[in-house]
Amino acid sequence: MNLSLYQKLASSLVIIFCFICALVYGWSKQLERTSKHHGEQNLHLQLAEHLVQDNPLLQQGIYDYQALENLFHTLMLLGPAFEFYFVDPQGAILTYSAEPGKVKRDHINLTPLKRLILDRTLTPLYGDDPRDPSRQKIFSVAPVYNQDVLQGYLYVIIGGEAYDTTLNTIKANDNVWIAGLWLAGALLFLLIALLILFRFFTAPIKKLATEVSMIEAANYSLVDNQLSSYSNKNNEVDSLGRSIQAMLTRIDEQFKALAQSDKQRRELLTHLSHDLRTPLASVQGFLEVLSQPHRQLSEQERQHYLSVSSDNCQQLKLLIEQIFELANLENGQMRVHTETFNLGELIYDCVAKFCVAADNKGVTLRVEPVICDFTVVADIAKLERVISNLIDNAIRHTPKGGKIIVQVQQADAEQLYVDISDTGVGIQQDELIAIFEPHYQASNSNTVGHQQGGLGLAICKGLLQLMNSEIKVRSELGKGSQFSFNLPKKTKA
Structure with missing residues (x-):
């Protein structure tokens, strides 16, 4: 059986409450009984001794058991709370005053009697009840001698059967019941009040659990299901609600990001399959x-x-290499190997690779400043890949008679900026952010003679991020574009 938090707390409270009530009641009754017996036994402790000293039948040590029974009967009429017994030195009950069948024992244990005779401070001390084999009661006792010879013991039960019967009748009185009912009512009211308080404190948790279950049933979608607003109180429920709200919002954002990423991957696969199919079909046709x-x-x-x-095979090889390179970047499998080198030498090496292509297209390609003597700390292979990609893009998008400038500027004592600008066709403002997405090709893409995969700028961005650098772009349609990124400068020791 599945119980709610409130039901579990309420059940536990009722059980604990009942147990505590029973424990307190039993303890109080035991304390009351012990205190009552202690007082009564101390009050009547010398009763048996006085009877032995004052009664001629007991003083002479000559026992007329019938007369002694009559004496006990008279004393019990005068003191109904007492029962009188005379026992021999071995504990056998010799005489008493009671109706036939009332006395159930013929022997009693003398150990408590002897202990009380030796030490009167042991109260309350209990002895056997001759009228009930399973019960013990407080008593008064005195030894009876005849010329220094022990004849037996006068054994007086304090609070006899008649006393108990009368006391129970009094306890059954209406006033006692009314007091008991008031006490039970007070305890019941306290229990109900505690249950209401538990209900009040657990209601927000139940509400929160219900809302979370509804969101879980909706596959953690927050479109149609929202958590109630939780205040900035410093209690546990509000704090838990805010934490769950933040967690669910994060999960929802991740679901949306995964859906968007899945959509982009599908689009990327579609584009890549088209890009791969075109050169493959061309190669297959020519080979046939x-x-x-x-x-x-x-x-x-x-x-x-x-x-x-x-040419198509080379294009296929380049595209496949770009695909693997981008995949390694996204999976975090690519590592950076930094070293100190001269940035100018690397730039001139990259420019030298594209001089022929630039001359064939009639584009001017130069480096500023001409004496480019800067020392940087970076991954030389990845930085060469970035600069080569940007120069290649600039050549493809710059018409005949245009120019491309690779410029290095010192921003401060620790940073350098590399700018690669061209006087090409430019990029529309609403496309400046999207051009760094994998396989995105701007509307001004020039793919004449080459099938481009649209991965170059995405790879450049990923490589620069590995080197803690950021690429930026400024462009004006019809006037050209400028790509910039920063590099840490090697400081002199």
Whole structure:
């Protein structure tokens, strides 16, 4: 059976409350009984001794048991709270005054009697009740001698059967019951008040659990389900509510991010499959033409087909390398190996690789300042990849007669900025952020003669992030673009 938190707390409270009430009641009754017996036994402690000293039958040590029984009967009429017994030195009950069948014992244990005779401070001390084999009662006792010879003991039960019967009748009186009912009512009121308080304190937790269950049933979607607003109180429930709200909001954001990422990956796969299919289809077509024996191709045509097929293979190789490089960046498998080197030498090496391509297109490519002597700390291989990608993009988007400038500027004593600017077609303002997404191609993309995968800028951004650098872009449509990133400068010792 599944119980709510309130039901568990309420059940536990009722059980503990009943146990405590029973414990307190039993303890109080025991304390009351012990105190009552202590007082009564001390009050009548010398009763038996006085009877032995004052009564001629007991003083002479000559026992007329019938006369002694009559004496006990008279004394019990005068003191109904007492029962009188005469026992021999072995504990056998010799005489008493009681109706036939009332006395159930014929022997009693003398140990408590002897202990009380030796030490009167042991009260309350209990002896056997001759009328009930399973019960013990307080008593008064005195030894009876005849010329220094022990004849037996006068054994007086304090609070006899008649006394107990009368006392129980009094306890059954209406006033006692009314007092008991008032006490029970007070305890019941306290229990109900505590249950209401528990209900009040656990209601927010129950409400929070219900709302979380509804959100869980909705697959943690916060579109149609929201947690109630929780105040800035410093109690545990409000703090828990705020924490759960923050956690659910974070989960919802992650779900949306995963959905968006999945959508982007699907789009990326679609684009990549198209990019891979186009050069593959071209290579396959040319190879089929070259492999047909009945086709009579001139040497010039054959070389053209082979050249185009080779270009497509190179493009395929470049695209696949970019795909693996981007995947390694996203998975965090790429590591940075920093070293100190001259930035100017690296830039001139990169520029030298593209001089022929720039001259063939009629684009001017230069470095500023010409004497570029700066020492930096970075990963030289990854930085070369970034600069090469940016220069290659600039050449493809800059028309004949344009110019590309690779400029190094010192921002402060610790940072350098590398700017690669061109006078090309530029980029629309609403596309400046999106161009760094994988496989995004701006509307001004120039893919004449090359099938571009749209991964170059995404790779540049990822590589620079590994080196704790950030790439920025400024562009104006029809006037050109400028890509900038920072590098830590090597300070002189």
